[in-house]
Amino acid sequence: MPQMITTTLTVNGVQRTVTAHPDTPLLWVLRENFRMTGTKFGCGAGQCGACTVHVDGRSAFSCLLEIQHMAGKSVTTIEGLSPDSKHPLQRAWIAEQVPQCGYCQSGQIMRAAALLKDKRNPSRAEIVEHMKTNICRCGSYPRIVAAIQRAAKEV
Amino acid sequence: MKRMRDEGRGMRAPRAAGVRVTSHESRITANGGRRRFMLGAAGLTFGVAAGIPDFLRATGGAAAAQGTKSVAMNPWVTLYADGTVAIMSPACEMGQGSLTSLPRIVADEMDADWAKVKIVPAYPSGKLYGNPLFGGEQYTAGSATVTGYFNNLRQFGAQVRQVLLDSVADHWRVPTGELATIPGYVVHEKAGRRIGYGEIVGFAKIPANAPEVSVPPVATAQFRLVGQDTQRIDVPSKVNGTAQYSIDVQVPGMIYGAILREPMEGAAPERIDDSTARAIEGVIRIVPLQYGVGVLAETPWAAFKAKNALKVSWSRNAAGWGFSSAKGYEQFSAIAKDASQKGFPWDSKGDMAAAMAKAATIVEGEYRADYAYHAQMEPLNSVAAVSPAGDAAEVWAGTQSQTITVAAVAAALGIPEAKVKFNGMLLGGGFGRRGNRDVEFIVDSVLMSKAAGRPVKVIWTREDDVHNGRFRPLYVNRIRAGLDASGRIVAWQHRVVADEVLAFMDPVRHKLTKGVDGIAIRGTELPTYAIPDRMSEGLLQKTGMRTNPLRAIGVGQNSFANEVFVDELAARQGVDPVEFRRRLLDKTPLAQRARHVIDEAAKMADWDRKRPGRGLGIAYLDYSGTQVAGIAEVSVDRVSGAIKVHQFWCAIDCGVPVHPDNVIAQTESSIVYGLGLALSERITIEDGQVKQGNFYDYHVPRMSDVPEIHIKLIPTRNHPTGAGQMATPVVPSAISNAVYALTGVRLRQQPMLPDRVKVALAEAGSRAA
Numbered sequence: 009m010p011q012m013i014t015t016t017l018t019v020n021g022v023q024r025t026v027t028a029h030p031d032t033p034l035l036w037v038l039r040e041n042f043r044m045t046g047t048k049f050g051c052g053a054g055q056c057g058a059c060t061v062h063v064d065g066r067s068a069f070s071c072l073l074e075i076q077h078m079a080g081k082s083v084t085t086i087e088g089l090s091p092d093s094k095h096p097l098q099r100a101w102i103a104e105q106v107p108q109c110g111y112c113q114s115g116q117i118m119r120a121a122a123l124l125k126d127k128r129n130p131s132r133a134e135i136v137e138h139m140k141t142n143i144c145r146c147g148s149y150p151r152i153v154a155a156i157q158r159a160a161k162e163v
Numbered sequence: 164m165k166r167m168r169d170e171g172r173g174m175r176a177p178r179a180a181g182v183r184v185t186s187h188e189s190r191i192t193a194n195g196g197r198r199r200f201m202l203g204a205a206g207l208t209f210g211v212a213a214g215i216p217d218f219l220r221a222t223g224g225a226a227a228a229q230g231t232k233s234v235a236m237n238p239w240v241t242l243y244a245d246g247t248v249a250i251m252s253p254a255c256e257m258g259q260g261s262l263t264s265l266p267r268i269v270a271d272e273m274d275a276d277w278a279k280v281k282i283v284p285a286y287p288s289g290k291l292y293g294n295p296l297f298g299g300e301q302y303t304a305g306s307a308t309v310t311g312y313f314n315n316l317r318q319f320g321a322q323v324r325q326v327l328l329d330s331v332a333d334h335w336r337v338p339t340g341e342l343a344t345i346p347g348y349v350v351h352e353k354a355g356r357r358i359g360y361g362e363i364v365g366f367a368k369i370p371a372n373a374p375e376v377s378v379p380p381v382a383t384a385q386f387r388l389v390g391q392d393t394q395r396i397d398v399p400s401k402v403n404g405t406a407q408y409s410i411d412v413q414v415p416g417m418i419y420g421a422i423l424r425e426p427m428e429g430a431a432p433e434r435i436d437d438s439t440a441r442a443i444e445g446v447i448r449i450v451p452l453q454y455g456v457g458v459l460a461e462t463p464w465a466a467f468k469a470k471n472a473l474k475v476s477w478s479r480n481a482a483g484w485g486f487s488s489a490k491g492y493e494q495f496s497a498i499a500k501d502a503s504q505k506g507f508p509w510d511s512k513g514d515m516a517a518a519m520a521k522a523a524t525i526v527e528g529e530y531r532a533d534y535a536y537h538a539q540m541e542p543l544n545s546v547a548a549v550s551p552a553g554d555a556a557e558v559w560a561g562t563q564s565q566t567i568t569v570a571a572v573a574a575a576l577g578i579p580e581a582k583v584k585f586n587g588m589l590l591g592g593g594f595g596r597r598g599n600r601d602v603e604f605i606v607d608s609v610l611m612s613k614a615a616g617r618p619v620k621v622i623w624t625r626e627d628d629v630h631n632g633r634f635r636p637l638y639v640n641r642i643r644a645g646l647d648a649s650g651r652i653v654a655w656q657h658r659v660v661a662d663e664v665l666a667f668m669d670p671v672r673h674k675l676t677k678g679v680d681g682i683a684i685r686g687t688e689l690p691t692y693a694i695p696d697r698m699s700e701g702l703l704q705k706t707g708m709r710t711n712p713l714r715a716i717g718v719g720q721n722s723f724a725n726e727v728f729v730d731e732l733a734a735r736q737g738v739d740p741v742e743f744r745r746r747l748l749d750k751t752p753l754a755q756r757a758r759h760v761i762d763e764a765a766k767m768a769d770w771d772r773k774r775p776g777r778g779l780g781i782a783y784l785d786y787s788g789t790q791v792a793g794i795a796e797v798s799v800d801r802v803s804g805a806i807k808v809h810q811f812w813c814a815i816d817c818g819v820p821v822h823p824d825n826v827i828a829q830t831e832s833s834i835v836y837g838l839g840l841a842l843s844e845r846i847t848i849e850d851g852q853v854k855q856g857n858f859y860d861y862h863v864p865r866m867s868d869v870p871e872i873h874i875k876l877i878p879t880r881n882h883p884t885g886a887g888q889m890a891t892p893v894v895p896s897a898i899s900n901a902v903y904a905l906t907g908v909r910l911r912q913q914p915m916l917p918d919r920v921k922v923a924l925a926e927a928g929s930r931a932a
Contacts, residue, residue, distance in 0.1 A: 012444070029444065032464045040419075040463060045411035046404015048591070050540050051625040052467075055858035058540055086404035093403040101402040105394065105824060108258030108832060110401030111540040111591030117402060140867040143858065145540045145592050146258050147835025149866045151828070 020088025030076035057142030067122035108146035246361030253292035257593035272320025276347030287565035306885025429481035482707030483851030495639035506702035510688035518654035518696030522645025541591020543604035561590035563598035595712035633711035636662035640724035655697035686718030726896035763814035778905025782896035793893035804921030818881035837894025
């Protein structure tokens with residue numbers, strides 16, 4: 009039985025330390041230890057994207073990242089995307105009234121934010137290709153596309 | 164994006180008493196008449212902020228908590244001296260938007276300034292906040308929220324306005340008839356003065372009996388907020404991670420629970436080997452339950468690992484052992500064909516048997532659907548804190564019914580309902596999964612907390628959520644149509660064989676309806692088609708499988724059967740499918756609305772235009788009064804059998820759309836949901852157990868699967884009817900009909916999986932050869 013380990017990582021610009029089992033997914037550390045519950049548990053299998061965060065600037069499924077591999081990494085969650093909830097994507101999400109139940113939307117926004125970092129003006133096809141990792145059971149997809157396109161114009 | 168409008172409509176004069184609302188009103192009696200709502204209003208404790216999700220504490224809840232001078236006008240509206248108007252919203256919010264749209268109805272009638280309105284989720288009280296369409300229970304389901312509350316909320320809003328007018332008239336010593344309102348103010352035009360609603364708080368006189376006020380009928384009412392777009396109040400919290408679902412709740416001293424549940428209903432744990440599970444660090448205790456084995460642990464991860472390490476053998480006395488989807492189809496199909504087996508009647512008009520006997524030709528068709536899973540994004544979970552003595556509980560949960568939840572928690576502990584404090588959280592999707600009478604996913608945390616003597620958050624994994632799923636049942640539908648010599652449909656018989664739903668998911672309502680299972684059978688009715696002699700009947704089976712309403716309930720399959728069969732009849736007669744439906748429609752006002760949505764959809768899709776390699780199919784539906792027509796444009800990959808939907812057009816008339824943009828959002832949502840049910844979503848049962856486990860083998864639509872969606876909302880001056888799921892059923896039928904138009908092959912089973920399409924194409928090919 010592996011012993012608990014202590015890991016130090018940066019979350020939203022702040023250094024955090026946690027003691028947990030080595031195979032504990034980052035998702036649960038964020039949610040239950042650090043009490044940042046914006047990142048959601050959806051499938052635990054990298055299938056739905058509800059747990060999407062950025063690790064060293066790239067989008068990742070936090071349900072698949074074991075804490076033992078996170079030492080020294082820099083993680084950004086929905087709570088750290090912008091200081092005032094005014095990221096262009098967040099404003100676009102409101103303008104397009106994207107969320108319904110809203111449960112997947114932190115992950116959707118983090119996934120979209122990674123896209124806009126790489127591509128300032130993604131085509132519709134590029135948006136679909138990039139975003140198909142993330143499930144929205146309410147089917148807000150048409151509005152997600154519209155919101156990304158709206159935000160892209162501002163970035 | 165639509166403009167957010169909030170236009171005034173000038174001044175409102177006091178209204179004459181005695182105008183009846185609509186015929187719909189006669190159904191709204193559950194709360195014992197409307198006059199009582201003012202009774203005892205002063206005695207209401209508005210310290211109900213306890214039941215408010217955290218994300219709302221900064222709005223309505225905060226105002227209530229801060230002790231600003233206020234007056235409770237009735238159980239729905241509280242005015243604050245600063246002009247804030249707190250309005251209760253009685254429904255659960257699962258993304259459908261009624262948290263926002265219900266208070267809009269009240270605000271409209273009381274002439275409130277929407278910018279000053281704070282929405283407060285109502286605390287559990289079926290008596291005060293129940294939906295008249297659900298026997299006065301607080302139950303958010305059936306797309307029945309706006310339609311069920313609409314008249315009452317208008318009435319309550321109008322009563323508040325009348326009390327404000329009367330109070331000001333008394334205060335200024337002028338006749339009420341000289342006063343009017345503009346949003347947020349009472350105006351005395353003659354004297355050139357006005358007073359803000361907040362200022363009235365100081366002298367408002369709440370009468371013992373509600374004033375006699377009537378609201379104009381919907382056909383002529385001048386709405387100001389109703390029918391205009393606004394921003395949903397829950398949306399800002401859903402873009403920055405602050406929205407609170409029950410899975411996000413943390414309370415002091417809380418630990419975590421996971422449960423290995425019986426593989427089917429009624430199978431109890433017999434032998435439990437928990438040696439590996441107990442050895443996992445962080446595990447506190449293993450808790451044997453009647454229906455499974457629970458794990459208490461310091462972290463969710465330890466709880467999940469321990470649950471997966473449990474080795475349990477199950478009693479063999481459950482009814483479901485040995486059952487399978489394949490056997491179900493075989494049995495159900497035989498029953499559907501066996502005329503000696505009778506079910507309960509549903510859509511009965513005229514004399515079907517006599518008309519069928521006289522028919523020149525009889526046409527038959529059989530349609531099938533697999534079990535389907537809700538797949539709400541938030542795996543089921545709840546948090547409970549049971550008192551050490553076990554005589555009280557506080558619960559945090561996302562449920563579709565506050566009423567059912569409080570009762571189930573009280574029953575699980577054997578305590579009075581008054582000892583249950585319920586905190587209604589946002590739902591990470593509902594789709595019918597969270598309204599079953601036993602709310603087992605909430606009772607889980609209650610039993611685990613009782614065992615632990617501490618607060619417990621029980622989280623189901625996605626695999627638990629699938630394995631413990633309560634599905635849309637397996638269906639075999641058999642339709643017979645009798646045609647006269649000219650090909651006119653003179654008789655219609657629709658037999659539905661499926662697992663029973665209501666008896667399992669809600670024994671209380673099942674008893675009230677005397678065994679008529681509207682969840683399984685709804686959608687067989689054809690209120691707008693001119694078929695004089697018809698009957699549908701439900702022959703529901705006790706298979707031991709767990710079932711539940713699932714978005715679009717029985718309509719999702721029964722309408723699929725109807726509309727594919729109608730398409731087959733059109734094809735037999737060589738009549739265009741749109742034209743065939745138009746001819747089939749009755750001459751009633753409702754059928755006129757049906758004609759309108761069909762015509763609009765056809766116009767949007769440019770129905771007559773041929774497109775190479777693509778097929779178009781139409782489906783129409785009356786869903787509880789809402790008129791919907793959908794047209795799919797598809798192509799088929801003949802090698803893989805995969806259907807691709809390129810475009811989907813939908814016209815919808817749900818009467819007065821209270822929040823039009825939200826109706827459109829719900830329609831987009833229902834279409835995407837219907838797409839998954841149509842093409843890819845299948846639960847398979849083998850030996851009574853669920854074969855699928857997660858999104859890798861239960862495929863829900865992703866962005867890359869979704870067609871371009873075009874929606875035309877047709878506002879009409881009719882009582883608002885449902886909007887939350889109405890387009891879901893027209894998607895599979897429109898797709899099937901489109902595939903026929905393209906290939907000449909009929910697909911009669913949901914989901915239309917590539918393998919099934921391949922087989923159908925091959926069979927058609929060998930028939931042709």
